[in-house]
Amino acid sequence: MTDQTTAPHTYATSSDSLLAGLNNKQLEAVTLPNQSALILAGAGSGKTRVLTTRIAWLIQTGQISPNGLLAVTFTNKAAKEMLTRLTTMLPINTRGMWVGTFHGLCNRLLRAHHREALLPATFQILDTADQLSAIKRVMKLMNVDDEKFPPKQVQGYINSCKDEGMRAHSVDAYDPHSQKLREIFEEYDKQCQREGVADFAELLLRCYELLERDANIRQHYQNRFKYVLVDEFQDTNRLQYQWLKLLAGHAQGNQRNCIFAVGDDDQSIYAFRGARVGNMRDFEQDFAIENIVKLEQNYRSHSNILDAANAIITHNRNRLGKNLWTSAGAGEPVRVYQAYNDIDEANFIVEEIQSLHRDGVDLSDIAMLYRSNAQSRVIEHALFSVGLPYRVYGGLRFFERAEIKHALAYMRLMANPNDDTALLRVINFPTRGIGARSLEQLQEVARQNDTSLWEAALLNTGKIGSFVTLIKQMQEESIGISLPEVAELATTLSGLKTFYQGEKEGEDRIANLEELVSAATAFMNQDLGLRIEQSDVDENGEIVQSLLTQFLGHASLEAGEHQADVGRDALQLMTVHAAKGLEFKAVFISGLEEGLCPHEQSLYEANGLEEERRLMYVAVTRARERLYLSHAQSRMLHGQVRYGIPSRFLDEIPEELLKRLNAKPVAKPFFQTASSSSEQKSAMPWKIGQQVGHGKFGQGVVVSYEGNADDLRIQINFGKEGMKWLALEYAKLEAL
Ligand SMILES: Nc1ncnc2c1ncn2[C@@H]1O[C@H](COP(=O)(O)OP(=O)(O)OP(=O)(O)O)[C@@H](O)[C@H]1O
Numbered sequence: 001m002t003d004q005t006t007a008p009h010t011y012a013t014s015s016d017s018l019l020a021g022l023n024n025k026q027l028e029a030v031t032l033p034n035q036s037a038l039i040l041a042g043a044g045s046g047k048t049r050v051l052t053t054r055i056a057w058l059i060q061t062g063q064i065s066p067n068g069l070l071a072v073t074f075t076n077k078a079a080k081e082m083l084t085r086l087t088t089m090l091p092i093n094t095r096g097m098w099v100g101t102f103h104g105l106c107n108r109l110l111r112a113h114h115r116e117a118l119l120p121a122t123f124q125i126l127d128t129a130d131q132l133s134a135i136k137r138v139m140k141l142m143n144v145d146d147e148k149f150p151p152k153q154v155q156g157y158i159n160s161c162k163d164e165g166m167r168a169h170s171v172d173a174y175d176p177h178s179q180k181l182r183e184i185f186e187e188y189d190k191q192c193q194r195e196g197v198a199d200f201a202e203l204l205l206r207c208y209e210l211l212e213r214d215a216n217i218r219q220h221y222q223n224r225f226k227y228v229l230v231d232e233f234q235d236t237n238r239l240q241y242q243w244l245k246l247l248a249g250h251a252q253g254n255q256r257n258c259i260f261a262v263g264d265d266d267q268s269i270y271a272f273r274g275a276r277v278g279n280m281r282d283f284e285q286d287f288a289i290e291n292i293v294k295l296e297q298n299y300r301s302h303s304n305i306l307d308a309a310n311a312i313i314t315h316n317r318n319r320l321g322k323n324l325w326t327s328a329g330a331g332e333p334v335r336v337y338q339a340y341n342d343i344d345e346a347n348f349i350v351e352e353i354q355s356l357h358r359d360g361v362d363l364s365d366i367a368m369l370y371r372s373n374a375q376s377r378v379i380e381h382a383l384f385s386v387g388l389p390y391r392v393y394g395g396l397r398f399f400e401r402a403e404i405k406h407a408l409a410y411m412r413l414m415a416n417p418n419d420d421t422a423l424l425r426v427i428n429f430p431t432r433g434i435g436a437r438s439l440e441q442l443q444e445v446a447r448q449n450d451t452s453l454w455e456a457a458l459l460n461t462g463k464i465g466s467f468v469t470l471i472k473q474m475q476e477e478s479i480g481i482s483l484p485e486v487a488e489l490a491t492t493l494s495g496l497k498t499f500y501q502g503e504k505e506g507e508d509r510i511a512n513l514e515e516l517v518s519a520a521t522a523f524m525n526q527d528l529g530l531r532i533e534q535s536d537v538d539e540n541g542e543i544v545q546s547l548l549t550q551f552l553g554h555a556s557l558e559a560g561e562h563q564a565d566v567g568r569d570a571l572q573l574m575t576v577h578a579a580k581g582l583e584f585k586a587v588f589i590s591g592l593e594e595g596l597c598p599h600e601q602s603l604y605e606a607n608g609l610e611e612e613r614r615l616m617y618v619a620v621t622r623a624r625e626r627l628y629l630s631h632a633q634s635r636m637l638h639g640q641v642r643y644g645i646p647s648r649f650l651d652e653i654p655e656e657l658l659k660r661l662n663a664k665p666v667a668k669p670f671f672q673t674a675s676s677s678s679e680q681k682s683a684m685p686w687k688i689g690q691q692v693g694h695g696k697f698g699q700g701v702v703v704s705y706e707g708n709a710d711d712l713r714i715q716i717n718f719g720k721e722g723m724k725w726l727a728l729e730y731a732k733l734e735a736l
């Protein structure tokens, strides 16, 4: 450890108090010498705590200044938490520190060097929905059949190419179908460039390309960030890893910067977004990691919960392998509730939460987790009817609501009128009598002249001309006023407020618009640690980003966090994906049925089941003291009644850890639904999840069915042969 009396910039707090309470392994990790390191450890073993403490320790012992390090976390929420924790550990100003998500950090770097990155200073970020509509527009202009090329798939294709670090010209395409995809990719990128917008994947790729191409900028950051720290390393994708490698510099000599990566291969749950657990092995080799630090003591959960998690995850074969133990004692058993249907499940959960709350547990320390967002509806309804406050993370987020996106579109146009996505969103909203034909003509003019729609609109008189005048007026009025006033302007001058006043349920929307003004005020006042500091941009001699552009970036990147910040004590509802890294006193995991968790789609993908099991492991390990697992015999989902058998993951937990709250469901014929008497009995002879054989398609698994009596159709997944609907009457199936 550095001698504190001689080291420069040391802090008054003794490092002993900083390091107090860490176990030996944690201490070793926190105080590792200046070298790259990999901390591989299971859930709740203190990885995030170690990473944060290391930052504080490096600063405190004078090895680095707060501006000399970069830390990547998985969510903005985690980044903020890290900064808050740092301020409690050290008397430093965390403002301006480079702590954020990959997207947030790349956004910041691109803003500072927008010219070199060939982007306008005010470039806007397309969120997922905006990206999809931009893709649809390109496809329409190219006359591509959207049945042959479903836009969502095209979007997936473009994003996964970018996640792999590829541009259209570098993708292989040997058949007409992939050639077309490549062509759409290319046109889409051109359109984004023309409009001055960047999608999420683009932020990373653009930033990577900039660092790779521009030696000055690269060296500047390589010199600056002597320490790079990464949380949740198991979920980085190929491009993110390459980006980190670039920042670390070349391997020659000992000049390379240090990367401190923490992760858990058992919690890799973003393969569908290109995450590569293989990055851990590559990292070991590329950075010549000699000894991987393993942390084995779990500080989060009681042992019944931890043992359940361990028992589940041992069923996975592809693991790096580690043991977790706790000294916390057995604690309470894991409770299992077998519900009749989804409503029964929701009622049970609500009653249980109420009783926990009566016993003094804060609602915000209770989480309700599910596999997919659609599952939250029934439980939300139940919570609403008893008046329990709750907050949904990752559902329709504040910044994703239609009225907010409309207002933001006006703000985006004030910042950058060439943003076609924003223009199309509001050119006729509120309605100004601009019809589809005039819009088509406008798009045609833009296409012919290869300009943005705005530039084409400048040539226009008539109704489109008035829209242009309106935006120009907004731009003029926005000069010299504060950010909340700009937001106010966007909601009033645009006519949005007046429009909603006349609408049914308009009150909520107006309240949300007002909330946007508050969000802008909060943004202006809050020290988010994400703002661009003058020092970031002084190479250009100017501040390139106005507060407005920063706010718009914040709205695109931090959607969902707004509602979470509201101070009221509320139950936390979220998907398992969104719960990563978090912990709660009590956790409810619902919908533990085959087809839902594990998700039916995963069963037919390579390694799909193992990823689902990791998801289950993440879910279970969020709980500190109490864990509830529930499943329902039937549930309404996507407008269909589904009949589920309990998830295999339940069977993987040793019975002695469980407490079954009700008897195993009576062996009812599973086609009977609890709630709807109108539903007729069906003569469904197969069980969901049952293996069956078919003369032509081979072996498959029953996924669902619909209809009743003699009109029963059954859906079977035949693996390579795909998903098929068969009429039961004619399909000759045999049990396997
Ligand atoms: N040495 C310790 N003494 C007491 N509590 C600790 C210690 N180390 C970690 N903790 C606590 O254990 C909990 C889990 O820590 P942390 O969130 O850092 O784990 P993690 O490994 O990052 O978990 P995950 O894999 O879920 O991200 C936290 O509440 C943390 O404060």
Ligand SMILES: [Mg+2]
Binding pocket: 047, 048, 049, 231, 581
């Ligand atoms: Mg963590």
